[in-house]
Amino acid sequence: MNKTSSKVFLGFKWVVLLAVLVAIYLPLLMIIIYSFSTSPSVGGEFGGVTIALYEKLFKNTKMLAALKNTLIIGLVSAALATILGTTASVGIHYMKKKVKSAVDTASQITVVNAEIVTAMGFFLLMIFLRDTVNVPVNFSLWWLIITHTVITTPYVILTVTPRLQQLNPNLLEASMDLGAGPMRSLFTVMLPQLAGAMVSGFALAFTLSLDDFVVTNVNSFGANIDTISTYVYSGIRKKGVPIEIRALSTIIFVVVLTALIVYNVVKNKKAKELAKKA
Amino acid sequence: MTKKGKVFRPTAFAFPYLAVTLVFVIIPLILVLVYAVRGADGGFTFDNFRLVFTEKETLRQLGQTIAIAAQSTAICLLIAYPVAYILASQPFNKMAILALLFVIPMWINFMLRIFALQSLLSMIGVGKSYGAAVIGMVYDFFPYMLLPIYTVLSNMDKSYVEASRDLGANPVQTFFKVTLPLSVPGVVSGISMMFMPIFSSYAITKMMGDMNTTVIGAKIASLFENQNYGSYGYGSALSFVLLVLVLVVMLIGNALTRRTQKAPKGGKA
Numbered sequence: 001m002n003k004t005s006s007k008v009f010l011g012f013k014w015v016v017l018l019a020v021l022v023a024i025y026l027p028l029l030m031i032i033i034y035s036f037s038t039s040p041s042v043g044g045e046f047g048g049v050t051i052a053l054y055e056k057l058f059k060n061t062k063m064l065a066a067l068k069n070t071l072i073i074g075l076v077s078a079a080l081a082t083i084l085g086t087t088a089s090v091g092i093h094y095m096k097k098k099v100k101s102a103v104d105t106a107s108q109i110t111v112v113n114a115e116i117v118t119a120m121g122f123f124l125l126m127i128f129l130r131d132t133v134n135v136p137v138n139f140s141l142w143w144l145i146i147t148h149t150v151i152t153t154p155y156v157i158l159t160v161t162p163r164l165q166q167l168n169p170n171l172l173e174a175s176m177d178l179g180a181g182p183m184r185s186l187f188t189v190m191l192p193q194l195a196g197a198m199v200s201g202f203a204l205a206f207t208l209s210l211d212d213f214v215v216t217n218v219n220s221f222g223a224n225i226d227t228i229s230t231y232v233y234s235g236i237r238k239k240g241v242p243i244e245i246r247a248l249s250t251i252i253f254v255v256v257l258t259a260l261i262v263y264n265v266v267k268n269k270k271a272k273e274l275a276k277k278a
Numbered sequence: 279m280t281k282k283g284k285v286f287r288p289t290a291f292a293f294p295y296l297a298v299t300l301v302f303v304i305i306p307l308i309l310v311l312v313y314a315v316r317g318a319d320g321g322f323t324f325d326n327f328r329l330v331f332t333e334k335e336t337l338r339q340l341g342q343t344i345a346i347a348a349q350s351t352a353i354c355l356l357i358a359y360p361v362a363y364i365l366a367s368q369p370f371n372k373m374a375i376l377a378l379l380f381v382i383p384m385w386i387n388f389m390l391r392i393f394a395l396q397s398l399l400s401m402i403g404v405g406k407s408y409g410a411a412v413i414g415m416v417y418d419f420f421p422y423m424l425l426p427i428y429t430v431l432s433n434m435d436k437s438y439v440e441a442s443r444d445l446g447a448n449p450v451q452t453f454f455k456v457t458l459p460l461s462v463p464g465v466v467s468g469i470s471m472m473f474m475p476i477f478s479s480y481a482i483t484k485m486m487g488d489m490n491t492t493v494i495g496a497k498i499a500s501l502f503e504n505q506n507y508g509s510y511g512y513g514s515a516l517s518f519v520l521l522v523l524v525l526v527v528m529l530i531g532n533a534l535t536r537r538t539q540k541a542p543k544g545g546k547a
Contacts, residue, residue, distance in 0.1 A: 013364045017376070020361050024383060024420070027394035030401070043401030084295050091292025103292065109303050114524055116478040116495040117517045121306025123502050124510065128309055150302040153295065186288070207385055214478050214495065221503050229389040229481070236485050241393065249390045256385050261375065268374050 028253050035246040042246070053247040060244055066231035067248065069141065070210055073227065077148035078205035084149065085156025085205075086198055090186070092157070093164050107154045119218035122147045126219070139223035147219055148209045155208060156201035163197035310521070313514035326515035336497065336516070343493040346408075346483070347476040350415035351423075351469055357416070358423040358468065363457075366431035377428060381421040388418050392485055399486075411487035415476055423468040430464030431457075462538040466531045474524055494520065 034042045036049045057063060092103055110118050126143060129135045137143070167190065175185035213229040220230060228248075235241030317323035330336055364370055365377045383391060395417050396410075404410055438460065442452040480496035494516070501513035 010369075013367075013370070016360060017364055017370070020357065021379060023417075024380070027391070027398040027417075028386075030398050031394045034397075041400070042397035084298060087291040088295030091289045091295070094288040095292070103296065106299050106303065107295075109299075109307070112474075112524060112528055114474055114477050114495070114517075114520045116480075116498050117310070117520050117524075118306075119478075120498060120502055120513060120517055121310055122302070124309040124313060124514070125302065125306045127510075146302070150298060153298070157295075182288070211388055213389060213481050214499075217481075218499055218502060228387055232389045232393055233481050233485070236393065236396075245390075245393065249394065252390060253386060257382060260378070260382055260385060264375065264378055 028249075031246050032250045032253060035250040038243070040243065053244045056242070056244040057247040060242060062226070063231065063242065063244065063248060066226040066228050069144075069225055070227040070229075073141065073144050073148055073216075074206045074209040077145045077152060077209050078202050080145070080149040081152040081156050081205040082198055082202045085153045085201055086160050086194060088153070089157050089160040089164050090190070093161070107157055110151050111154050115214040116218070118151065119147075119215040122150075122215065123218050123221075139219055139221070139225075141225055143223075144216055144219060144225065144227075147215050148212060151212070151215060152205035152208050155204050156198075159201040159204060160194060160197045163194055167193055307521075310514045310517050313510050314518045315515075316511060318508070318511075326511045327519075329512055330515050330519055336494075339492055339494050339497055342491070343477055343495075346412060346415065346491075346493060347473050350412050350419070350476060351472045353412065354416045354419055354423045354472060355465065355468065358420060359427055359465070362424055362428040362431050362464075365428055366434075371432060380428075381425050384421040384425075389481060392418060392482055396485055406486060406488045406491075408487060408491045411483045411491045414482040414486035415472075415479065418479070418482060419472040419475070422471040426467035426471065427461060427464040430461045434460055459538060463535050466535050470527065470531050474527055477520060477523075 030042050034046075035053055036051065037044075037046045038050060038052050039045055039047060088107075092100055095103065122143075126137065126139060129137055171189055171193075172185055175189045176182060180188065211229075212227075213233065216227050217230050217233065220226070226234070232241055232245060235245070314326050315322055315324065317325060361380065365380070370376060392414055395414060399405075399410055399413070404413075434457070438456050439452055442456045443449075447455065477493055478495040480493050480499060483492050483496065498513050498516050498520075501509040501516070
């Protein structure tokens with residue numbers, strides 16, 4: 001290939017990438033811009049720049065409650081999923097091959113299954129517990145936390161297991177040979193080495209929980225609990241979402257974008273420094 | 279090993295998780311099956327299944343779901359593959375943050391992204407329609423389609439491509455005979471991250487589509503929405519059909535991946 005044609009080709013590649021980036025970010029950018037306008041619709045007459053929507057947001061108790069529920073469910077379920085998933089990974093790691101593959105398959109059920117089927121499985125379980133077994137339970141914030149824990153735990157296992165397989169088994173044995181009990185060895189030798197993977201697992205579980213709609217929707221019928229997802233959904237279906245959602249969206253977009261870019265820039269820098277040292 | 283070590287069984291650490299899986303995953307699936315084959319009188323019946331396959335509206339919705347899933351997945355693949363290919367090639371593969379920009383939306387609440395997209399589309403005059411719903415699916419699932427393909431392409435051993443070029447194949451031949459077959463596992467994984475999840479993505483069809491546009495997940499959700507026992511059986515039967523569909527799609531995906539992996543192994547795993 002000669003030089004000019006490869007340059008044209010390179011330019012073409014940039015055009016493709018930029019076009020897709022514009023398609024991805026233009027909707028988000030419009031929301032951010034219009035979060036500083038009181039125009040009833042995005043794209044309407046802008047008027048003056050104002051922070052009125054941000055003031056409105058902090059007075060909208062329903063929207064704030066949805067945000068609070070989303071964060072509580074996300075944080076608590078991610079913490080539970082991290083504990084449950086990490087202990088499960090350790091246990092599964094020591095299982096015999098046949099048992100291991102059976103447990104692995106079981107743990108993949110909710111991952112591959114259609115989410116609506118998982119969601120109504122939870123729903124039927126609650127109905128069964130409440131009406132047939134007569135356990136005094138009902139759809140509640142706790143029920144949502146439990147369901148989110150169940151659907152995110154497999155992802156923690158998927159994150160922790162590879163790290164567990166890389167660990168040097170001699171370290172654990174050395175610890176026990178030196179007289180530490182097995183429990184103590186697990187907590188002081190193995191767990192610290194898994195900390196990084198546990199943090200990644202927690203972050204993954206947290207994001208998956210924040211993003212969930214179907215399980216939350218089906219399991220909050222009549223419970224009067226909204227997360228951001230169900231709040232926006234019911235708003236759009238009924239009389240429209242209050243326009244201060246643009247302010248809330250902007251805050252979320254900006255927080256997520258900066259957190260991810262900073263995290264990755266720092267990670268790349270560290271990787272480069274390590275490469276230099278080596 | 280000490281005596282203590284022999285008694286100690288770390289497998290016990292998995293017991294809490296196994297208990298949770300039994301109660302919250304296995305039992306619900308059994309309940310789905312039980313409700314699906316239980317009639318109003320409590321006896322065994324196939325009526326619910328018969329209803330699923332005879333009710334015209336349900337069949338239409340099932341058909342439409344498959345159409346939306348197939349079309350959105352195809353469009354998404356046609357956009358994501360070239361983007362992944364470019365991102366994995368020189369000089370773009372040196373720009374770490376660039377690829378990140380394409381997958382960042384994964385971490386933003388999808389409902390807010392769909393709300394943003396809907397606002398933009400109505401701003402440029404695109405109303406609620408079947409087409410808008412497909413655009414919504416493509417927009418929502420794009421990072422999930424891109425990531426596995428990008429991962430496979432950027433981990434691919436470049437010497438296969440070089441060998442193909444050295445042996446006289448032109449770039450187009452090299453792409454279709456070497457790069458594309460080697461990237462099939464990424465494509466299969468991307469498709470499976472999108473095709474079945476669309477069945478449950480009724481939030482997108484409700485927000486972006488018109489009255490007639492729907493996916494089967496909406497039907498199932500509506501059958502449970504009113505907490506009316508009468509419709510649980512029908513909803514369960516429909517879910518069971520979906521469950522079988524998931525298995526079929528998974529088997530096809532596995533078969534495709536295995537077939538390509540039988541060919542000379544590519545990539546450094």
